[in-house]
Amino acid sequence: MVEFSKLCQTVGNLVNLSTQLDSNPKKERQGGVFRYIPGNGIRDGFRNSYSEPIGEETIDKLNLYGAISGEKAHRLFAHWLRSFKGGTFLDVFSSWQTRDFDGSMYGGAILINNDGTNKIRDEGRTCDILSFSGLYEPLDESVVTIAGLEHNLLDETQARRIVEFSGNPTYQELYDRFHSK
Numbered sequence: 001m002v003e004f005s006k007l008c009q010t011v012g013n014l015v016n017l018s019t020q021l022d023s024n025p026k027k028e029r030q031g032g033v034f035r036y037i038p039g040n041g042i043r044d045g046f047r048n049s050y051s052e053p054i055g056e057e058t059i060d061k062l063n064l065y066g067a068i069s070g071e072k073a074h075r076l077f078a079h080w081l082r083s084f085k086g087g088t089f090l091d092v093f094s095s096w097q098t099r100d101f102d103g104s105m106y107g108g109a110i111l112i113n114n115d116g117t118n119k120i121r122d123e124g125r126t127c128d129i130l131s132f133s134g135l136y137e138p139l140d141e142s143v144v145t146i147a148g149l150e151h152n153l154l155d156e157t158q159a160r161r162i163v164e165f166s167g168n169p170t171y172q173e174l175y176d177r178f179h180s181k
Contacts, residue, residue, distance in 0.1 A: 004050045015055040023170045031055025032134015033066040069133035072109035096166040108140030112153045142171040
Protein backbone atom coordinates (compact mmCIF):
# COMPACT_ATOMS: atom_id res chain seq x y z
CA MET A 1 0.00 0.00 0.00
CA VAL A 2 1.29 3.44 -0.91
CA GLU A 3 1.64 6.08 1.80
CA PHE A 4 -1.49 8.25 1.74
CA SER A 5 0.35 11.49 2.60
CA LYS A 6 2.59 11.04 -0.45
CA LEU A 7 -0.43 10.43 -2.66
CA CYS A 8 -2.03 13.60 -1.26
CA GLN A 9 1.09 15.62 -2.01
CA THR A 10 1.09 14.45 -5.62
CA VAL A 11 -2.65 15.10 -5.96
CA GLY A 12 -2.17 18.58 -4.47
CA ASN A 13 0.55 19.40 -7.00
CA LEU A 14 -1.68 18.19 -9.84
CA VAL A 15 -4.67 20.20 -8.59
CA ASN A 16 -2.51 23.35 -8.44
CA LEU A 17 -1.28 22.77 -11.98
CA SER A 18 -4.81 22.14 -13.26
CA THR A 19 -5.78 25.79 -12.84
CA GLN A 20 -3.12 26.77 -15.39
CA LEU A 21 -4.18 24.47 -18.21
CA ASP A 22 -5.48 25.79 -21.52
CA SER A 23 -7.70 22.67 -21.70
CA ASN A 24 -9.42 23.56 -18.40
CA PRO A 25 -12.64 25.53 -19.01
CA LYS A 26 -13.34 25.74 -15.25
CA LYS A 27 -10.16 27.30 -13.84
CA GLU A 28 -12.16 28.76 -10.93
CA ARG A 29 -12.40 25.26 -9.45
CA GLN A 30 -9.30 24.98 -7.31
CA GLY A 31 -9.89 22.06 -5.01
CA GLY A 32 -11.90 19.05 -4.08
CA VAL A 33 -11.83 15.79 -2.18
CA PHE A 34 -9.37 12.98 -2.86
CA ARG A 35 -10.17 9.44 -1.78
CA TYR A 36 -7.92 6.38 -1.69
CA ILE A 37 -9.49 3.04 -0.90
CA PRO A 38 -7.01 0.18 -0.64
CA GLY A 39 -8.32 -3.35 -1.12
CA ASN A 40 -8.44 -3.99 2.60
CA GLY A 41 -10.55 -0.85 3.04
CA ILE A 42 -13.06 -2.21 0.57
CA ARG A 43 -13.22 -5.56 2.33
CA ASP A 44 -13.90 -3.71 5.58
CA GLY A 45 -16.87 -1.86 4.10
CA PHE A 46 -14.83 1.25 3.22
CA ARG A 47 -14.02 1.82 6.91
CA ASN A 48 -10.29 1.79 6.15
CA SER A 49 -10.49 4.26 3.30
CA TYR A 50 -8.64 7.56 3.23
CA SER A 51 -10.16 10.91 2.31
CA GLU A 52 -8.58 14.35 2.23
CA PRO A 53 -9.65 17.82 1.06
CA ILE A 54 -7.12 19.13 -1.45
CA GLY A 55 -6.76 22.71 -2.67
CA GLU A 56 -9.01 25.64 -1.95
CA GLU A 57 -12.77 25.22 -1.65
CA THR A 58 -15.58 26.23 0.70
CA ILE A 59 -16.83 23.81 3.37
CA ASP A 60 -20.18 23.43 1.56
CA LYS A 61 -18.43 22.51 -1.66
CA LEU A 62 -16.06 20.13 0.13
CA ASN A 63 -19.04 18.32 1.67
CA LEU A 64 -20.59 17.99 -1.78
CA TYR A 65 -17.32 16.87 -3.40
CA GLY A 66 -16.70 14.39 -0.59
CA ALA A 67 -20.10 12.80 -1.23
CA ILE A 68 -19.48 12.70 -4.99
CA SER A 69 -15.98 11.21 -4.69
CA GLY A 70 -17.43 8.54 -2.40
CA GLU A 71 -20.29 7.80 -4.79
CA LYS A 72 -17.84 7.40 -7.69
CA ALA A 73 -15.73 4.94 -5.69
CA HIS A 74 -18.71 2.91 -4.43
CA ARG A 75 -20.27 2.76 -7.91
CA LEU A 76 -16.99 1.66 -9.48
CA PHE A 77 -16.49 -1.05 -6.87
CA ALA A 78 -20.09 -2.28 -7.26
CA HIS A 79 -19.66 -2.39 -11.05
CA TRP A 80 -16.41 -4.33 -10.61
CA LEU A 81 -18.04 -6.82 -8.24
CA ARG A 82 -21.04 -7.34 -10.54
CA SER A 83 -18.66 -8.02 -13.41
CA PHE A 84 -17.14 -10.98 -11.57
CA LYS A 85 -18.44 -14.05 -13.35
CA GLY A 86 -17.04 -17.54 -13.14
CA GLY A 87 -13.76 -16.44 -11.57
CA THR A 88 -12.77 -13.81 -14.14
CA PHE A 89 -13.36 -10.10 -14.25
CA LEU A 90 -14.83 -8.29 -17.18
CA ASP A 91 -13.16 -5.12 -18.35
CA VAL A 92 -13.90 -2.73 -15.45
CA PHE A 93 -11.45 0.10 -14.76
CA SER A 94 -13.16 3.51 -14.57
CA SER A 95 -16.25 5.26 -13.21
CA TRP A 96 -16.69 6.65 -16.75
CA GLN A 97 -17.97 3.21 -17.72
CA THR A 98 -21.12 3.79 -15.66
CA ARG A 99 -21.17 7.57 -15.94
CA ASP A 100 -24.62 9.15 -16.20
CA PHE A 101 -24.25 12.92 -16.12
CA ASP A 102 -28.02 13.49 -15.98
CA GLY A 103 -28.22 11.06 -13.04
CA SER A 104 -25.40 12.87 -11.18
CA MET A 105 -23.00 9.94 -11.64
CA TYR A 106 -19.67 11.30 -12.80
CA GLY A 107 -16.28 10.12 -13.96
CA GLY A 108 -13.19 10.59 -11.83
CA ALA A 109 -12.58 7.27 -10.06
CA ILE A 110 -10.26 4.55 -11.29
CA LEU A 111 -9.75 0.96 -10.26
CA ILE A 112 -6.17 -0.15 -9.70
CA ASN A 113 -4.42 -3.33 -8.71
CA ASN A 114 -0.84 -3.26 -7.49
CA ASP A 115 0.02 -6.20 -9.73
CA GLY A 116 -1.45 -4.41 -12.76
CA THR A 117 -4.21 -6.97 -13.34
CA ASN A 118 -7.80 -7.64 -12.43
CA LYS A 119 -6.94 -10.95 -10.81
CA ILE A 120 -8.27 -12.09 -7.48
CA ARG A 121 -5.85 -11.19 -4.68
CA ASP A 122 -5.66 -13.12 -1.43
CA GLU A 123 -8.45 -15.46 -2.55
CA GLY A 124 -10.95 -12.63 -2.20
CA ARG A 125 -12.51 -10.12 -4.52
CA THR A 126 -10.62 -6.92 -4.02
CA CYS A 127 -9.10 -3.95 -5.81
CA ASP A 128 -7.82 -0.49 -4.95
CA ILE A 129 -9.64 2.69 -5.97
CA LEU A 130 -8.52 6.31 -6.41
CA SER A 131 -11.24 8.96 -6.68
CA PHE A 132 -11.30 12.75 -6.90
CA SER A 133 -14.13 15.24 -7.18
CA GLY A 134 -14.11 19.02 -7.39
CA LEU A 135 -12.42 20.02 -10.64
CA TYR A 136 -13.65 19.95 -14.22
CA GLU A 137 -14.75 16.32 -14.55
CA PRO A 138 -12.01 15.16 -16.99
CA LEU A 139 -9.43 16.72 -14.66
CA ASP A 140 -10.77 14.68 -11.75
CA GLU A 141 -9.87 11.61 -13.79
CA SER A 142 -6.53 13.04 -14.97
CA VAL A 143 -5.44 13.82 -11.42
CA VAL A 144 -6.05 10.30 -10.09
CA THR A 145 -4.62 8.62 -13.19
CA ILE A 146 -1.37 10.59 -13.06
CA ALA A 147 -1.13 10.10 -9.28
CA GLY A 148 -1.58 6.36 -9.84
CA LEU A 149 1.21 6.37 -12.42
CA GLU A 150 3.54 8.36 -10.20
CA HIS A 151 3.13 5.92 -7.34
CA ASN A 152 3.35 2.77 -9.50
CA LEU A 153 -0.24 1.80 -8.86
CA LEU A 154 -0.89 1.42 -12.58
CA ASP A 155 1.19 1.40 -15.73
CA GLU A 156 1.19 3.47 -18.94
CA THR A 157 -0.99 0.95 -20.78
CA GLN A 158 -3.65 1.09 -18.06
CA ALA A 159 -3.50 4.89 -17.93
CA ARG A 160 -3.85 5.16 -21.70
CA ARG A 161 -6.86 2.84 -21.61
CA ILE A 162 -8.55 4.96 -18.92
CA VAL A 163 -8.14 8.27 -20.77
CA GLU A 164 -8.99 6.81 -24.17
CA PHE A 165 -12.27 5.42 -22.84
CA SER A 166 -13.35 8.81 -21.50
CA GLY A 167 -11.93 10.78 -24.42
CA ASN A 168 -10.16 12.87 -21.78
CA PRO A 169 -9.18 16.29 -23.26
CA THR A 170 -7.02 17.35 -20.27
CA TYR A 171 -4.83 14.37 -19.44
CA GLN A 172 -1.88 14.95 -21.78
CA GLU A 173 -1.54 18.65 -20.98
CA LEU A 174 -1.62 17.99 -17.22
CA TYR A 175 0.80 15.07 -17.56
CA ASP A 176 3.24 17.21 -19.59
CA ARG A 177 3.02 20.14 -17.14
CA PHE A 178 3.54 17.86 -14.16
CA HIS A 179 6.64 16.31 -15.69
CA SER A 180 8.12 19.61 -16.83
CA LYS A 181 8.09 21.25 -13.39
